[in-house]
Amino acid sequence: MATAAQRKRSDDAELPEDPAGRAHFDELIAADQRVEPTDWMPDAYRKTLVRQVSQHAHSEIIGMQPEGNWITRAPSLKRKAILMAKVQDEAGHGLYLYSAAQTLGTPRDKMTEDLISGKAKYSSIFNYPTPTWADMGSIGWLVDGAAICNQVPLCRASYGPYARAMVRICKEESFHQRQGFEILLHLSRGTKEQHEMAQESVNRWYAPALMMFGPPDADSPNSAQSMAWNIKRFSNDELRQRFVDMIVPQAEVLGLTLPDPAIKWNEERGHYDFGELDWDEFYEVLKGRGPANAIRLERRRTAHEEGAWVREAAAAYAERRRVESEKAQAA
Amino acid sequence: MSDQTFRISAGEALTAEKITEAGEKPTEAVANYALRLGDDALILAQRLGWWIARAPELEEDVALGNIALDQLGHARSFLSYAALAWDKTEDDLAYFRYEPEFVNLQLVEQPNGDFAATIARQFIISHFQFELYRRLVDSTDATLAAIAAKAVKEVDYHRDHATQWVLRLALGTEESRRRMIAGLGVMWPYVDEMFRDDDLVESLGDAAVRPSSLREDFDTVTGAVLAEAELEVPEGFVARGGGREGIHTEFFGPMLAEMQVLARAHPEATW
Numbered sequence: 132m133a134t135a136a137q138r139k140r141s142d143d144a145e146l147p148e149d150p151a152g153r154a155h156f157d158e159l160i161a162a163d164q165r166v167e168p169t170d171w172m173p174d175a176y177r178k179t180l181v182r183q184v185s186q187h188a189h190s191e192i193i194g195m196q197p198e199g200n201w202i203t204r205a206p207s208l209k210r211k212a213i214l215m216a217k218v219q220d221e222a223g224h225g226l227y228l229y230s231a232a233q234t235l236g237t238p239r240d241k242m243t244e245d246l247i248s249g250k251a252k253y254s255s256i257f258n259y260p261t262p263t264w265a266d267m268g269s270i271g272w273l274v275d276g277a278a279i280c281n282q283v284p285l286c287r288a289s290y291g292p293y294a295r296a297m298v299r300i301c302k303e304e305s306f307h308q309r310q311g312f313e314i315l316l317h318l319s320r321g322t323k324e325q326h327e328m329a330q331e332s333v334n335r336w337y338a339p340a341l342m343m344f345g346p347p348d349a350d351s352p353n354s355a356q357s358m359a360w361n362i363k364r365f366s367n368d369e370l371r372q373r374f375v376d377m378i379v380p381q382a383e384v385l386g387l388t389l390p391d392p393a394i395k396w397n398e399e400r401g402h403y404d405f406g407e408l409d410w411d412e413f414y415e416v417l418k419g420r421g422p423a424n425a426i427r428l429e430r431r432r433t434a435h436e437e438g439a440w441v442r443e444a445a446a447a448y449a450e451r452r453r454v455e456s457e458k459a460q461a462a
Numbered sequence: 463m464s465d466q467t468f469r470i471s472a473g474e475a476l477t478a479e480k481i482t483e484a485g486e487k488p489t490e491a492v493a494n495y496a497l498r499l500g501d502d503a504l505i506l507a508q509r510l511g512w513w514i515a516r517a518p519e520l521e522e523d524v525a526l527g528n529i530a531l532d533q534l535g536h537a538r539s540f541l542s543y544a545a546l547a548w549d550k551t552e553d554d555l556a557y558f559r560y561e562p563e564f565v566n567l568q569l570v571e572q573p574n575g576d577f578a579a580t581i582a583r584q585f586i587i588s589h590f591q592f593e594l595y596r597r598l599v600d601s602t603d604a605t606l607a608a609i610a611a612k613a614v615k616e617v618d619y620h621r622d623h624a625t626q627w628v629l630r631l632a633l634g635t636e637e638s639r640r641r642m643i644a645g646l647g648v649m650w651p652y653v654d655e656m657f658r659d660d661d662l663v664e665s666l667g668d669a670a671v672r673p674s675s676l677r678e679d680f681d682t683v684t685g686a687v688l689a690e691a692e693l694e695v696p697e698g699f700v701a702r703g704g705g706r707e708g709i710h711t712e713f714f715g716p717m718l719a720e721m722q723v724l725a726r727a728h729p730e731a732t733w
Contacts, residue, residue: 195515195523202511206724207553207733208478208504208541211511212534218514219527226520264724264733314733322731430515438518440641441577444634451633 160361165291168234176360179353180290181235183362185242188228189253191221192246193427197261198270206264213310214267220303227299231292247432255413256343258421265318265325265332271311273333273340273378279304280374281344284364312381319386326386333382334390341405342413344371350410372402379403476612478538478552481605485546492603493547494565494662495670497555498706499594500540501566504556505714506587507534508721509574518577525623529584532616539609557725561715562708568701569652571714575645578638581627582645588620589684590656593676603669625687632691643693650696655703662706 152171159166166172195218202218205211229239245251256274261267282304285297318329345351345367357363365373375394382389393406415421488496510530517523541552569587574580595617598610631642657677663670688695703709725733 192515192520199515202514203508203720204724206557206728206731208534208538208556210733211507212531212538215511215514215527215531215534219524219531222514222520222523222527226524229520317733321733322728324728325731434516434518438522438577440635440637441518441522441631444638445630446634447638448630448634 160289160359163287163289163361165294166289167291175356177235179357179360179362180293181232181237183357184228184232184235184293185237185245186252186254188225188232188242189246189251190257191225191228193253193257193431195221195225196427196430197257197259197423198267200261201264201267204264205267210267210314217271217307217310220307224296224300224303227296228293231290231296234292235290243435247428247435249419249428252417254343255416255421256339257427258416258424259335259339260423260426263328263332265315265328266336268311268314268318268329269332269336271307271309272315272381273311273336274343275304275307275311276378277340277343277374279308280370280377284370285362287361287364289361312385315385315387329385330387333387337390338408338412339416341371341374341408342410344368344374346410346413375403375405476539476608478535478542481539481542481609482546482551484605486543486605487546488543488603488605490547491662491665492606492669493544495666496540496544496606498565500537500544500555501564502570502587502591503533503540504537505564505566505717506570506583507531507537508717509570509572509583510580512574513580522577526580529620529623532613532620536609536613536616539612543605543609553725557722558729561710561718564710564714564718565706565708567652567656568703568705568709568711569649569656571705571711571717572649572652573713575648576641578631578641578645579648580645581624581631582642582649584620584624585628585646585684585687586649586653586656588617588624589680590676591617592621593679593683594671594673597671597675601669601671602667606669628687628693629691632693642691643696646693647696647698651699651701652703654700655705658703658706660706 149171153173156166156170156172156176158164159170166176198214198218198221202211202214205214229242232242233239242251246253256277261270279301282297282301286294286301288294288297315329315333318325320326345354348354348366348368351367354363354366358366379389379394391406393404395404397404416424419425507530510526510533513526514523514530517526537556538552541555545551545555567587569583572579572583574583592614595610595614599607599614601607601610628642631638633639657673657680659672659674663672685695701711
C-alpha cells in the first residue's frame with residue numbers, strides 16, 4: 132500500500148523543489164545531454180513530455196485504422212503483406228511510446244482512458260478517411276513523410292527514453308514512406324484509372340499533411356519552451372518548409388501534381404514557396420469536426436470495451452497461476 | 463520456447479518471389495495439393511487480418527497481426543508454386559478464382575466471432591498445421607518440403623499462442639470460460655473434415671501427407687490442453703465439409719467478395 136500511495140503522490144502533486152536536482156537538470160540541458168527517468172526534472176518538463184509522448188502513442192494507435200481499412204481489400208498479396216506489416220509496426224510504435232511515457236510516471240491504463248474519453252489528443256491527420264487504395268500510397272508518402280521530418284530531430288530530444296524510442300521508429304517510418312512512394316509510382320505509371328486514383332488521393336492529402344507540423348510559429352504558444360528544453364529542435368514553419376522542399380521534386384518523379392498553384396522555386400530563399408493553408412480547416416478538425424473524428428474514437432472505444440472480458444480473464448488466470456505456484460512452493 | 467530460437471533471418475528465408483524465380487514446375491497433382499494448403503493459409507490470413515486495430519489489447523494486435531502475416535507468407539509460397547503449373551501468378555489464383563474453385567478447409571472461412579471463437583479456430587488449425595508441416599518437411603517434393611520447413615517453425619509459435627489463450631480463457635473468469643466453451647462449440651464441427659483422405663492425396667504418395675495420419679497426434683495434443691483447461695472435447699454437430707472439393711459455407715462468399723473487389727475492378731492493372 133505504501134508504494135501505491137507514494138506513486139499516487141508523485142503522479143498528482145508537484146515534486147518538492149530540489150536545488151541540487153534542478154542544477155543537475157539545467158547542466159544536462161545546457162550541455163545538450165540526456166535526461167533519464169531517475170533524474171530530477173521540473174514538473175512542467177515532465178508534463179510536457181507526457182502530453183507529447185502519449186499524444187504520439189495515441190496517434191500511432193488511431194493511425195492504424197485508416198490503413199487497417201484496406202488490409203482485407205489490398206489488391207495483391209504482396210501489397211497485403213506489406214500493409215499488414217506496416218499497420219503492425221504502428222502498434223509496435225504505440226507500445227514503445229506508451230512505455231516511454233510510463234517512465235514519466237503515467238500508467239498505460241490512464242493514457243488509454245484519456246484517449247477513449249476524448250480528453251487526450253492525437254494527430255488530426257488520422258481524422259481523414261481512406262476511401263481509395265491510393266490513400267495507402269498518400270499516407271505513406273505524405274503523412275509518414277511529414278512524420279519523419281517531425282520525428283528525426285526527436286531522436287536527439289533531451290529525454291532519453293523518448294529519444295531512443297524515436298530512433299527505432301524513424302527507421303521503420305522511413306521504410307513506410309518509401310513503400311507509400313512506391314505504391315503511388317506504380318499507380319501513376321499504371322492504367323489511366325490508376326493514375327487518376329493516385330492524383331485524386333494526393334489532392335486530398337497534400338494540405339492536411341502540411342498542417343501536421345502544427346500552426347504557424349506565431350500561433351504556436353508551447354513551442355518556445357519545448358525548444359529551450361531541447362525537446363523540439365526546429366520550429367513548425369522550418370519543418371514544414373523542409374517537407375515541401377523534399378516532396379516537390381519527388382512529386383515530379385511520381386508524375387503527379389501537388390494541388391497548390393503557388394508552389395515555385397525561390398532562388399533568393401533557396402526554398403520552394405507555397406500557398407497559404409486553410410487554418411480554419413485545421414482548427415475545425417482539431418475541435419472534433421473532421422470527417423472521421425467520431426468514427427476513429429468509437430472504433431477504439433469499442434475495441435477496448437469489447438476486449439475488457441479478455442483482459443480480465445488474463446489477469447484472473449495470472450493470479451490463479453501465482454497462487455498455485457505459491458502453494459507449490461509452500462508444500 | 464522463445465520465438466527467438468526460430469527467428470529466420472531475411473537472407474535465408476524462402477520467399478514466394480524465390481519460388482517463382484526458380485520456376486520449378488510442379489506436376490498437376492502437386493499443384494492441386496499446394497493449392498489446398500495455400501488456400502487454407504490465405505483464407506485464415508484474410509480472417510485474422512480483420513483483427514488488426516480491433517484486438518482486446520495492443521499486444522494482441524501485434525500477435526494476431528504476426529500470425530496473419532506468417533500465414534499470408536505461407537499462402538504466397540504455396541500459391542506461387544502451384545501457379546507455375548498453370549502459367550499463372552499467386553495473384554491470379556487469389557483474386558481471380560470464384561468460390562467453388564477455392565479448396566480450403568471450411569474451418570478457416572468461419573467468421574471471427576468474438577476473441578474466444580477466433581482463439582478456438584486458431585487452436586484447431588495451428589495444431590493441425592503443425593502436425594501436417596512437421597511431416598511435410600520429408601516430402602519427396604523438394605519445394606513443398608522447403609515451404610513446410612519454414613512454416614513449421616512459425617506455426618509452432620501459433621499453436622503456443624492459441625494454447626496459452628485457451629488456458630487463460632477457460633480458467634480465467636466465468637464469462638471467459640463460457641465464451642471459450644461457446645467458441646469451441648462453433649468451430650469443432652469443422653474438425654472432422656480436416657482428416658479426410660481422398661484420391662488426390664493417395665495419388666501423391668510420399669510427396670503429400672495423408673490427413674488421416676495426423677488425427678491421432680492431433681487428438682492427443684489438443685486433448686491434453688483441453689484437459690488442463692478443464693474442458694470437454696466438444697461433441698455433437700459434425701459439419702458435412704467438402705471444402706477440398708470447392709464446397710463452402712455461406713460465410714465464404716462475402717469474405718471473398720471483399721478480398722477480391724479492387725483487383726477485379728481493375729483486371730488489367732498491376733499493383
